Amino acid sequence: QVQLVESGGGLVQPGGSLRLSCAASGVIFSINSMGWYRQAPGKQRDLVATITSRGSTNYADSVKGRFNISRDNAKNTVYLQMNSLEPEDTAVYYCNAAMGFINYWGQGTQVTVSS
Numbered sequence: 665q666v667q668l669v670e671s672g673g674g675l676v677q678p679g680g681s682l683r684l685s686c687a688a689s690g691v692i693f694s695i696n697s698m699g700w701y702r703q704a705p706g707k708q709r710d711l712v713a714t715i716t717s718r719g720s721t722n723y724a725d726s727v728k729g730r731f732n733i734s735r736d737n738a739k740n741t742v743y744l745q746m747n748s749l750e751p752e753d754t755a756v757y758y759c760n761a762a763m764g765f766i767n768y769w770g771q772g773t774q775v776t777v778s779s
Contacts, residue, residue, distance in 0.1 A: 666691065667768075668760075668771075669759075674775070681745070686759030687740065694717075732745040752777075
């Protein structure tokens, strides 16, 4: 049983920055990968970025060059540094962790980019 808790969301002006954190807790044997997805109202949930335990990363084209994902394996924590934020980045951001063939999801944290 794994629980994911996100933090760091909030309101920021266009061009600003935020850092999201997600900590995994519970019965953890091995987390193969962690990542971030986002969902705006009325839209589907889309990939933002993922990172494996070996450090391989994957980014959506829309955030490439602006967002950076990192991971602390000892703490089972993943971070998302978001820079040069745009109104189009407004969404609920969800943390994801893959353990074996099972995926776990956090409750989400709201990110609003507005002037």
